Amino acid sequence: MYKSFEMELAGRTLRVDVGRVAKQANGAALMHYGDTVVLSTATASDKPREGIDFFPLSVEYNEKLYAVGKIPGGFNKREGKASENAVLTCRVIDRPMRPLFPKDYRNDVTLENLVLSVDQDCAPELTAMLGSAIATAISDIPFDGPTASTQVGLVDGEFVFNPTAAQKEKSDLALTVASTKEKVIMIEAGANEVPEDKMIEAIFAAHEVNQKVIAFIETIVAECGKPKHDYVSFAVPEELFDAMKEIVTPEEMEVAVFTDDKQTREENIRKVTERLEEAFADNEEWLAKLPDAVYQYQKKVVRKMILKDHKRPDGRAIDQIRPLAAEVDLLPRVHGSAMFTRGQTQICTVTTLAPLSEAQKVDGLDEAETSKRYMHHYNFPSYSVGETRPSRGPGRREIGHGALAERALVPVLPSEEEFPYAIRTVSETFESNGSTSQASVCASSMSLMAAGVPIKSAVAGISCGLVTGETDDDYLVLTDIQGLEDFFGDMDFKVAGTKKGITAIQMDIKIHGLTRPIIEEAIARTRQARIYIMDEVMSKAIAEPRPQVGKYAPKIIQMSIDPSKIGDVVGQRGKTINAIIEKTGVKIDITDDGNVSICGTDAENMEKAKKMIAIIVTDLEAGMVLEGDVVSIKEFGAFVEFAPGKEGMVHISKIAKQRIEHVEDVLTLGDHVKVVCLGKDKMGRLSFSIKDVAE
Numbered sequence: 063m064y065k066s067f068e069m070e071l072a073g074r075t076l077r078v079d080v081g082r083v084a085k086q087a088n089g090a091a092l093m094h095y096g097d098t099v100v101l102s103t104a105t106a107s108d109k110p111r112e113g114i115d116f117f118p119l120s121v122e123y124n125e126k127l128y129a130v131g132k133i134p135g136g137f138n139k140r141e142g143k144a145s146e147n148a149v150l151t152c153r154v155i156d157r158p159m160r161p162l163f164p165k166d167y168r169n170d171v172t173l174e175n176l177v178l179s180v181d182q183d184c185a186p187e188l189t190a191m192l193g194s195a196i197a198t199a200i201s202d203i204p205f206d207g208p209t210a211s212t213q214v215g216l217v218d219g220e221f222v223f224n225p226t227a228a229q230k231e232k233s234d235l236a237l238t239v240a241s242t243k244e245k246v247i248m249i250e251a252g253a254n255e256v257p258e259d260k261m262i263e264a265i266f267a268a269h270e271v272n273q274k275v276i277a278f279i280e281t282i283v284a285e286c287g288k289p290k291h292d293y294v295s296f297a298v299p300e301e302l303f304d305a306m307k308e309i310v311t312p313e314e315m316e317v318a319v320f321t322d323d324k325q326t327r328e329e330n331i332r333k334v335t336e337r338l339e340e341a342f343a344d345n346e347e348w349l350a351k352l353p354d355a356v357y358q359y360q361k362k363v364v365r366k367m368i369l370k371d372h373k374r375p376d377g378r379a380i381d382q383i384r385p386l387a388a389e390v391d392l393l394p395r396v397h398g399s400a401m402f403t404r405g406q407t408q409i410c411t412v413t414t415l416a417p418l419s420e421a422q423k424v425d426g427l428d429e430a431e432t433s434k435r436y437m438h439h440y441n442f443p444s445y446s447v448g449e450t451r452p453s454r455g456p457g458r459r460e461i462g463h464g465a466l467a468e469r470a471l472v473p474v475l476p477s478e479e480e481f482p483y484a485i486r487t488v489s490e491t492f493e494s495n496g497s498t499s500q501a502s503v504c505a506s507s508m509s510l511m512a513a514g515v516p517i518k519s520a521v522a523g524i525s526c527g528l529v530t531g532e533t534d535d536d537y538l539v540l541t542d543i544q545g546l547e548d549f550f551g552d553m554d555f556k557v558a559g560t561k562k563g564i565t566a567i568q569m570d571i572k573i574h575g576l577t578r579p580i581i582e583e584a585i586a587r588t589r590q591a592r593i594y595i596m597d598e599v600m601s602k603a604i605a606e607p608r609p610q611v612g613k614y615a616p617k618i619i620q621m622s623i624d625p626s627k628i629g630d631v632v633g634q635r636g637k638t639i640n641a642i643i644e645k646t647g648v649k650i651d652i653t654d655d656g657n658v659s660i661c662g663t664d665a666e667n668m669e670k671a672k673k674m675i676a677i678i679v680t681d682l683e684a685g686m687v688l689e690g691d692v693v694s695i696k697e698f699g700a701f702v703e704f705a706p707g708k709e710g711m712v713h714i715s716k717i718a719k720q721r722i723e724h725v726e727d728v729l730t731l732g733d734h735v736k737v738v739c740l741g742k743d744k745m746g747r748l749s750f751s752i753k754d755v756a757e
Contacts (some may be wrong), residue, residue, distance in 0.1 A: 065286060069278045071095070072212075072224035072271075074184055076278075078196060080286045089201025089288070093193040096184035099129075101176040102193025106203045110168035110294050115354040117163055120172045123151040123190055129180045130427050145426050149461045151175075151187045155194050158240035158248035161572050162206040166297040171203060180427050183226035188213050191240065196279055202288040206574065209247060210275035211240040212268040216256065221267050237261075237567075239268035243276050245575020252469035255519075255563035258585050266578060298355045302348050306359055309341050310334050315363045322376030324406055324495050324545065325448065331360065361550040368547070369529045369538050375546050376405075383524070383542040383591055388504070388603035390512040397615040398513025400603070402505035405544060406495035411505035413513040414486045415615045417661040419651040421484040436475055437486045438468035440502055446491040463499040464489070467523075470503045470558035470566035471510070474517040481516055482618050482659050483611075496544035497525035499568075503558045504600060511604045514611035520600055521565055522592035523558030526584045527551040530573060539583045541591050553580075557588035561596065616649075616661045619668050625656040627679040633707050638678065641706035646671040674705035682710075682748055684741030687755060692733045695725050702737055702750065712737060716751035 064081040077094040084090035087103040111118050125148050126141060127134050134141055144152075155173060163171070175190035191211040199208040215225035215233035222229050230236065235256055240248035246269050253261065310318075318330035335356050342348045348355075367373045372380055384405030393399040398413035422434040440463040444451040456464070467489065475485070487509060489502035500523030507521040527543030530536065530552050540547055548554050552573045558566040564585075569576075611617065623631065631652065632639045639650055648662035648671045658675060662668045677688065690710070694701040699713040712735075718728050729735070737750040 067278070067282050067285075069275070071275065074224070076192070076275075078193075078282060080200060080282065087197070087201075088203050089197040089199070091193050091196040091200070093189045093196075095181070095189045095192075097179060097181035098184040098186050098189050099177075099179040100186055100189045100193050101174075101178060102190060102197045103172075103174045104194065104197040104201045104203055105172050105174070106201070106291075107170040110296065111170055114168060115296075115357075117160070117165065117167050118170045119156065119160055119163065120170070121152045121156040121159075121175075121194070122172065123148045123155065123175045123177070123187075125177050125186075125427050127425075127427070129177050129186070132425075135425060145424075146461055146465065147187075147426050147428070149458050150465055151190060153458060153462050154187070154238060154248070154250055155191050157570055158191075158209050158211070159194065159198065159205075159207070161247065161574060162209065162242070164204050164293070164295075166295045167204060167293055168296045169203075169293060173198065177427065182428070183228075185213060185224065186427060188224060188238070191238075192275065196282060199279055199283050200287045202291045204290045204293060207242070208276055208279040208283065209240050209242055210272040210279065211238060211248075212271040212275070213238050214264045214268045216253075216260070216264065221264055223268070223271055235261075235264060237264050237268065239265055239272065241269045241272035241276070242575045243273070245577060246581060247571060247575040249567050249569040249581075251564070251567035252472070253559075253564050253566070254473045255560050255565060257563045258589055261564050261567070262578075262582055262585060265581065296354075298351055298358055302351060302355050303359065305342075305348075306338060306355060309338055310359075312363055312366075315359060316367060319360055319364055319546070320367070320373070320375045320377075322405075327375070327546070328448075331356065364546065364550045365529050368540070368551075369531055369536070372538065374540065376544065378542075380538065381541045381587060381590075383594065384544070386595060386599040388508060388599045390508055390604045395614055397612055398509045398511075398515070400505050400508035400512055401492075402501050402508065402600075403493075404497075404501055404504075404542065406493055407498055407501050407544075408491075408493035409489050409498060409501040409505040410492055411487050411489045411502060411509040413506075413509045413515065414488075415483045415513060415515075415611060416486070417616065417618065417649050417651050417659055418478060418482055418484050419649070419659075435478065435484050436468065436472055437484075438464050438471065438489070438502075438506060439486070440464035440467060440489045440491070440499070442491045442494065442498065446494040446498075463502065466499050466556065466566055466568050467502045467506055467558075470521055470523060471506055471517075473565045474507075474519050474521055474560065475510075476516045476518070482620055483515075483616075485510070485515060494545070496548055497523075497542070497554070497556065499523070500525050500556050500558060503566075504595060508600055508604050511607040512612075513615065514608040516607045519560040519562065520596050521558055521560055522595040522600060523556060523566070524588050524591040524595065526553070526555045526557075526587050526591075528553035528555070528571075528576075528580065528584070534577050537580060539580065539587055541587050553584070555581075555584040555588070557585060557592070559589070559592060561593055614663070616663055617665060617668060619660040619672055621658045621660070621672060621675065623652075623656045623658055623675065623679045625654065628652055628654075628656060630678050630707065631658075631675055638707035642671050642674050645706070646674075650675075677705040678708050682739050684739055686739040687736060688739065688750075689734065689736050692729050692731055692735060695729060695731060697725070700725050700729050702735060710737065710739070710748055710750040712750045712752055716740075716749070716753055719753045 079092040089104040214237040215222040216235035234254040237251040387403040401410045503523035527540040554570045646667040690702040690704040693703045
C-alpha cells in the first residue's frame with residue numbers, strides 16, 4: 063500500500079514515498095528533497111554466500127545525466143563507469159551503515175540509489191544517504207538502525223544545515239555527519255583551516271538535527287516496517303575458542319602478536335595457525351571456521367592488552383608516534399618530489415605542473431563544478447603490503463584516499479591568479495602498515511613546496527584509533543594506529559590540517575557510534591600529533607615553498623588583452639595562434655575575458671611569443687618602431703611580418719636613403735629588419751619606413 067511521509071528539513075520539504083515503486087525489493091523509498099528525486103532500495107539474498115568470512119555489502123550510487131538535463135558525451139551516448147563523486151558517495155553511504163548489520167550475517171546485501179532528478183540546492187548525495195537508511199530500516203533485513211545524515215556549512219561564521227549551492231560556494235566548511243539515535247557514527251569533512259573547537263561544535267549541531275530526522279524515520283518504520291527475517295549465523299562457536307586456548311594459550315598468542323615488525327607478526331601467526339590446523343585435522347567444521355577464529359582470537363588478545371594493560375603491540379606509549387622521516391628531491395627530473403615515512407608506512411608523492419588548460423574536466427550532476435585545477439591521485443600496489451596480485455587500476459579505496467588527501471590540501475593552495483598552473487600530485491605507496499592516506503597528506507605537502515607551489519602553510523595528517531570496553535566510559539584512544547590496531551580496534555579517525563586548523567576529517571568506525579568525549583579527545587590528539595610532525599620532521603626536510611618552480615617545470619607568463627582582440631590572436635581557424643606556437647614552441651591559453659597564459663621552458667621564446675601577441679593586439683600609430691621579417695617582395699616595395707597575421711608594407715622609396723632601382727638590390731626574403739610606422743596614407747593604409755628609423 064502506497065504511503066507518503068513529509069517533514070521540513072533545513073527549510074525544504076523532505077518527502078518519502080513507500081510502496082509506490084520497486085515493490086519487489088526488500089525495502090524501497092522514493093525520496094524527494096526539494097526537486098531532487100532519488101530511488102533508494104535495499105535487497106538481500108535468500109541464502110548466505112558460501113566460503114566467505116565477511117559481510118558482503120554492496121553500495122551503488124547511479125548518477126544519470128538526464129537528472130540535470132544532459133546527454134552523455136562519447137560515441138555510446140550513455141553513462142559509463144561510476145564517476146569519482148559516485149564512488150565517494152558510495153563510500154559515505156557504506157561507512158555509517160555497515161557497522162549496524164550483524165557481524166555474523168553472510169547474506170549478500172545491495173543498497174542501490176538511482177538519481178532521477180537533481181535540484182542543485184538539495185544534494186542528491188545526502189538524499190541517497192537518507193534513502194538508503196530508510197529503505198534498510200523498513201525492510202526485513204537485520205539492521206540496528208535507523209541512521210540519519212546532515213551536511214553542515216560555515217558561512218560568515220554561522221552554521222548552515224544542508225547548504226544550498228550558493229551557500230556551498232561561500233562556505234568554509236563541508237561537513238557530513240551521520241548519527242544513530244544515541245551517537246555519532248560517521249564524520250566526513252573538508253574545511254578552510256577551521257579551529258578544532260568550532261569543528262566539534264559543528265559535529266554536534268549536526269547530530270542534533272539528525273535526531274529530528276531519526277524520529278521522522280521511526281514514524282515511517284512504525285507504519286511500514288517489515289519484521290526482520292531470521293538468518294544463519296556464522297559466529298565462531300565458543301567451544302572452538304575454548305579448544306584453541308588449550309592448544310595456544312592467551313600468553314602464547316600475546317607473544318606472537320606483540321612485535322613492531324609486521325612480517326615477524328605474520329610469520330608468528332602462520333606458525334600458530336599451523337599448530338591449530340594439525341590439532342583440528344579431523345574436524346572439518348572447525349577447520350572451515352579456523353581462519354576467522356584465529357582472527358577473533360588475536361583481536362581479543364590485542365584489545366584486552368591495550369584496554370586493560372595499556373600495552374600496544376609494538377611497545378609504544380598510548381600517545382606515541384612511530385619513528386618518522388622525511389626528505390625531498392628524490393627524483394631529479396620531476397617537478398617536485400618528497401617521501402614521508404612513519405614506521406612501516408612510506409609514501410612518495412610526485413608533483414607535476416602544467417598550464418591551466420590541462421585542468422581535469424568534470425562531467426557530472428554538479429553544475430557548479432565543471433573542472434578541477436588540482437588533482438591528487440593515490441596508488442596502493444600489492445608489494446606495499448608484501449602481497450602479489452595484478453594491478454587493475456584504482457579501486458574505491460584508492461579513489462577515496464586520493465580524494466581525502468586532495469580535500470586536505472585544497473585550502474592551502476594559491477589562487478589561479480597567484481599561481482596560474484594546473485597541479486597534479488600522485489602518492490605512491492611504497493610500504494603500508496596503517497594510515498597511508500595521512501602519510502600521503504604529509505608527503506604531498508612537502509612535494510608541493512619542493513615544486514615551488516606557494517602553498518599558504520604546511521599540512522600534516524595523522525590517524526587515531528580506539529578500543530572500547532563494556533561501557534561508554536571504558537575506552538582508550540590511540541595516537542598513530544598501525545594496521546593491526548586498525549583491524550582489531552573500533553575506529554580509524556583521520557584528521558589533516560595546518561597549525562591554524564582542520565582541513566579534512568574522515569572517521570570510520572566498527573561500533574555503534576562515538577560519544578562526545580571520545581570525539582573531543584581524538585581531535586585533540588590529532589592536533590598535538592600533526593603539529594609535532596610538522597615541527598620535528600617536515601620543516602627540517604623543507605621549511606617553506608621554494609621561491610620558483612624547478613628547472614624542468616614549465617614557466618608561465620601572463621598578460622591581458624582586450625577581449626575584442628581575441629579573434630585577431632587566434633586568427634581564422636586558429637592560423638595565427640598556431641603560427642606563434644610553431645615559431646616559439648610555447649603553449650598558449652586564452653580565456654574569454656582576455657587573460658593570456660604563455661607556457662614553456664625557454665624564457666627567450668616565451669618573451670618572443672608575448673611580444674608577438676602584444677603586436678597583434680596593438681593598434682599601430684605613427685612613430686612606433688617595430689621589428690619583423692621580410693615575407694614578400696614586389697616591384698613597388700616589400701612586406702614585413704611583425705607577428706603572425708600582422709604585416710606592413712615598406713614602399714621602395716622608403717627602403718634605403720639612396721635611390722634604388724629594385725627592392726632586391728637591398729632586401730631578400732627572410733631578412734630581419736627594423737621599421738618605423740609613418741601612419742596612414744591617403745587611402746587609410748598604414749605605411750612603414752626602413753630608412754627613417756632613428757640610428
